[in-house]
Amino acid sequence: MATAEGKFSDSRRPQINLTRSARTPWRNSFDTFMTILTGAFTILILIPLVAIVWDVAREGIGQLGIQSFTELPPPPGLTEGGFGNAIIGTLITLGIGAAFSVPLGILAAVYLSEFGRGTKLAYVVKFATNVLAGVPAILAGLFAYTVVVLTTGTFSAFAGGVAISVVMVPIVLRATEEGLLLVPQEIRQAAVGIGATKFQTISRIVIPAALPSIATAVTLSLARAGGEAAPLLFTALNNNFWSTDVWAPIATLPVLIYFYAIIPFKAQQDLAWTAALVLLGIILTFSISSRLLTRQRFQ
Amino acid sequence: MSAVTGEQPRQKWRGLERRNDVVNTLDRIFFWLVVLGAVAVGAVLLWIGVQIAISAWPAIQTFGLQFLVSTTWDPVQNIYGALPQIYGTIVTSIIALVIAIPVGVGVAVFLSEDFIPNSIRTPIALAIELIAAIPSVVIGLWGIFVFIPFIRPFYTFLYENFGWIPLFSTVPRGNSLLTLGIVLAVMISPTIIAISRGSLIALPRDLRQGALALGATRWETILRVLIPAAFSGIVGSIMLALGRAMGETMAAAMLVGNANQITTSLLAPGATIASIIAAQFGEAGRDQVAALLYSGLILMILTLIVNILAEIIIQKFQNVE
Numbered sequence: 001m002a003t004a005e006g007k008f009s010d011s012r013r014p015q016i017n018l019t020r021s022a023r024t025p026w027r028n029s030f031d032t033f034m035t036i037l038t039g040a041f042t043i044l045i046l047i048p049l050v051a052i053v054w055d056v057a058r059e060g061i062g063q064l065g066i067q068s069f070t071e072l073p074p075p076p077g078l079t080e081g082g083f084g085n086a087i088i089g090t091l092i093t094l095g096i097g098a099a100f101s102v103p104l105g106i107l108a109a110v111y112l113s114e115f116g117r118g119t120k121l122a123y124v125v126k127f128a129t130n131v132l133a134g135v136p137a138i139l140a141g142l143f144a145y146t147v148v149v150l151t152t153g154t155f156s157a158f159a160g161g162v163a164i165s166v167v168m169v170p171i172v173l174r175a176t177e178e179g180l181l182l183v184p185q186e187i188r189q190a191a192v193g194i195g196a197t198k199f200q201t202i203s204r205i206v207i208p209a210a211l212p213s214i215a216t217a218v219t220l221s222l223a224r225a226g227g228e229a230a231p232l233l234f235t236a237l238n239n240n241f242w243s244t245d246v247w248a249p250i251a252t253l254p255v256l257i258y259f260y261a262i263i264p265f266k267a268q269q270d271l272a273w274t275a276a277l278v279l280l281g282i283i284l285t286f287s288i289s290s291r292l293l294t295r296q297r298f299q
Numbered sequence: 300m301s302a303v304t305g306e307q308p309r310q311k312w313r314g315l316e317r318r319n320d321v322v323n324t325l326d327r328i329f330f331w332l333v334v335l336g337a338v339a340v341g342a343v344l345l346w347i348g349v350q351i352a353i354s355a356w357p358a359i360q361t362f363g364l365q366f367l368v369s370t371t372w373d374p375v376q377n378i379y380g381a382l383p384q385i386y387g388t389i390v391t392s393i394i395a396l397v398i399a400i401p402v403g404v405g406v407a408v409f410l411s412e413d414f415i416p417n418s419i420r421t422p423i424a425l426a427i428e429l430i431a432a433i434p435s436v437v438i439g440l441w442g443i444f445v446f447i448p449f450i451r452p453f454y455t456f457l458y459e460n461f462g463w464i465p466l467f468s469t470v471p472r473g474n475s476l477l478t479l480g481i482v483l484a485v486m487i488s489p490t491i492i493a494i495s496r497g498s499l500i501a502l503p504r505d506l507r508q509g510a511l512a513l514g515a516t517r518w519e520t521i522l523r524v525l526i527p528a529a530f531s532g533i534v535g536s537i538m539l540a541l542g543r544a545m546g547e548t549m550a551a552a553m554l555v556g557n558a559n560q561i562t563t564s565l566l567a568p569g570a571t572i573a574s575i576i577a578a579q580f581g582e583a584g585r586d587q588v589a590a591l592l593y594s595g596l597i598l599m600i601l602t603l604i605v606n607i608l609a610e611i612i613i614q615k616f617q618n619v620e
Contacts, residue, residue: 027516034518038409041402042423045492048485049430052441059444107336115333127610128341134539134606135347135599136546138573142595143347145580146354166347169340197322199329227434230548230573234580254436258549261440269444276437287432291425 053280060277063270068278073240073256079267083275085242089157089250093236094226096161096246097168102218104165105172112173113180114202133170140166141231149235157243157250160236164225171221179213180206216290223286227279229254253279348599355592366593372559372575374583379590381597383559387476387569388598391555392544394480394565395487400537402484403491407533408521410492411499424496431489439553442482447473447554450481454566465563474556477565482550487540494539494613498532499525531612538609542602548573572598 067082074081108125116122144163149155183206191201207214229252237249238259253275260272352359358366362379369380409415410424454471461467506528510520526533556568557578570578572594580591 027519031516031518034521035409035414038405039414041405042409045402045406045427045430045485045488046423049426049433051445052433052438055441055445056437104336104339107333108340111333111337115330116337121334121337125337125341128344130610131603131606132340132344134542134546134602134609135344136542136548136573136602138546138548138576139347139351139595139599139602142351142354142576142592146350146592150354166343169343173340197326199326200322202329223432227432227436229434229436230577233577237581254434254549257434257436257440258553261436261443261553272440273444276440279434280437283432283434284429287429288425291428 053284056273056276056280059270059273060275063274064277068274072242073260073271074267075240076263076265076268079270081267081271083251083253083256083271083278085239086251086253086256086275087278088242088244089236089239089252090226090254092157092244092246092250093160093164093232093252094222096158097164097225098218098222100162100165101168101172101221105169105217105221106176106214109173109176109180110202110207112177114198114206129170129173132166133174135166136230137167137228138230138233140164141233141235144231144235152247154247155235155237155249156245156247157236158246160232160250160252161246163231163235164228167225167228167231168221171224172217175217175220176210176214179210179217182213183209212293216293219286219290223283223290226286227254227283229258233258348596348603351592351596351599355589355596357586358589358593359596362590362593366590367597370561374579374587377586379587379593381572381594383561384570384572384575384594385597386561387555388545388571388573388601390476390565390569391480391483391551391571392541394477395483395544396537396541398481398484399488399491399540403488403536403540404495404526404533406488407492407495407499408526411496412517412521424492427489427492430485431493434549435486435547436549436553438482438486439550442478442550442554446482447478450478458566466565469562469564469567471566472556472568474554474568475566476555476569479551479555479569479571480565482554483544483547486547486550487544490540490543491533491536494536495529495533498529498536501532502528531615535609535613538605538612542605542609545571545605546573546598546602547571548577552577 065082067080068084069082069087070084071080071082072085073083108129112122112126116125140163143166144159148159148162152159187205187209188201191205192198196205232252232255236252236255238255239249239251243250257272257275257279260268260275263269358379362369366379366381367385368382369378370382371378371380372383373379406427410420410427451471451473454473454475454477457467458469458471502525506524507520510524511517515523551571551574555571555574557570557574558568559570559575560567562569576591576595576598579587583591
């Protein structure tokens with residue numbers, strides 16, 4: 001206190017720096033220390049991101065070529081080859097996953113934003129969706145195993161798709177709902193005002209207006225689900241050959257990376273890095289574009 | 300705006316009424332379709348739980364609650380206990396949280412206040428969110444071939460100088476509880492950062508201005524006013540991150556070492572519930588599958604508790620707002 005008063009009375013300068021005046025050295029240095037510490041944390045957390053992207057690019061680029069997309073993985077002991085079958089398999093399982101999760105997610109999102117605002121059912125569904133988003137992906141795999149694999153008696157692309165759809169549904173729903181809520185209330189009122197029913201308002205006005213957000217929602221869910229290996233380990237399993245059969249085991253990029261990372265053959269490990277590069281490229285592209293789109297709309 | 304009286308308009312109205320019936324029916328159908336969709340999404344959660352519980356039933360009947368405290372995992376004799384995996388799940392999650400909480404909350408504060416200009420802050424926030432988008436199998440691959448060779452000298456240092464502490468008492472090989480804990484910290488930090496930052500940004504400006512006007516320094520404002528005000532959002536983000544750490548599968552299966560044992564040493568290999576399911580399910584026999592599904596059920600219950608708590612805490616925060 002005394003020092004502060006002294007400072008005030010002593011001051012010959014007409015202007016007092018108010019942001020500094022009441023600060024003791026300890027308080028100042030504590031502030032500086034915390035700022036530097038959290039700044040360092042920020043740099044620290046960016047290091048693994050840069051390192052992962054850099055290392056995947058460095059290790060994967062050497063093998064990358066047209067054969068990566070067109071050829072089958074080599075048998076143990078041989079080198080060369082690609083993972084074309086796993087790329088097709090990833091597309092097929094994602095397609096099946098989207099076929100289940102996108103319509104369901106959009107329907108539920110329409111209920112939450114257009115009919116259910118403030119109702120008990122909407123509250124329960126929202127709560128369940130948020131909890132479902134936190135359920136570990138491997139449990140989606142166990143679920144699809146017990147429901148599809150045990151029933152049909154075989155591992156299959158279909159089972160993988162079901163598992164993937166469980167991962168996708170909460171993402172589609174939440175992002176779509178957010179997009180629908182961004183549609184101005186006035187547009188709905190105008191539509192109802194000229195005599196449109198709820199169905200007409202939603203299908204012809206609200207959904208077209210929210211279409212970019214819905215597209216973002218689907219992109220985001222594909223980006224998130226496309227990298228998941230856990231739900232596919234014992235549903236889609238794996239396949240070393242070309243397959244487009246929905247009712248047979250199928251290769252996917254994430255599972256291929258997992259299997260080839262843990263076997264002691266150099267050729268396969270190289271292939272895992274190249275597959276990781278391709279997968280990372282696909283997912284970061286999806287992820288960045290969907291996030292940039294959302295960001296622009298919010299501004 | 301006079302009433303409709305003439306012959307022709309009246310017929311027109313009748314036509315409209317008839318059309319209205321069709322339109323109304325369509326409206327009804329649409330409404331129930333949408334309700335069905337909403338209920339179905341809500342029911343999926345229940346369905347997953349019930350389905351896994353039913354399939355695990357043979358193991359639940361055989362082992363009962365003994366499963367939770369038994370340390371034997373013997374596929375040859377079909378005796379199963381999940382304590383080592385539960386232990387590994389809890390230990391790796393705690394390591395991850397110990398690292399990720401200070402880093403995550405610190406970064407959230409750093410990126411929510413104006414320490415650096417907005418034009419740098421937004422790209423950094425976006426870049427951090429991208430860590431969450433990297434597939435965990437890619438992080439696992441990186442962990443095996445880059446992170447473990449990088450960190451092994453440090454482990455050796457710990458073992459040689461602090462080996463007398465039980466936490467560092469095994470010869471390090473690389474794959475260990477500590478390795479997984481550190482990698483999990485990287486994977487869950489974006490969750491803490493994104494949600495904590497959101498709740499810090501959402502605070503009213505008056506709070507900041509009030510505290511600064513009273514003579515508080517910037518960090519006194521942050522620590523005594525802003526963080527307490529956003530506390531439920533921050534705690535909620537930590538709970539969500541914990542849920543992710545417990546359920547993370549691919550990185551766990553690739554980095555933890557898959558050794559079904561309980562050791563005090565963090566440098567020793569271990570196992571988590573998710574990693575053991577991933578590593579063993581493919582080659583498991585009938586009884587082992589049931590035991591693994593029982594483990595899965597435990598994981599489901601653990602993560603459900605954590606996620607439901609997170610959800611309640613975060614909603615409380617939103618209501619205050």
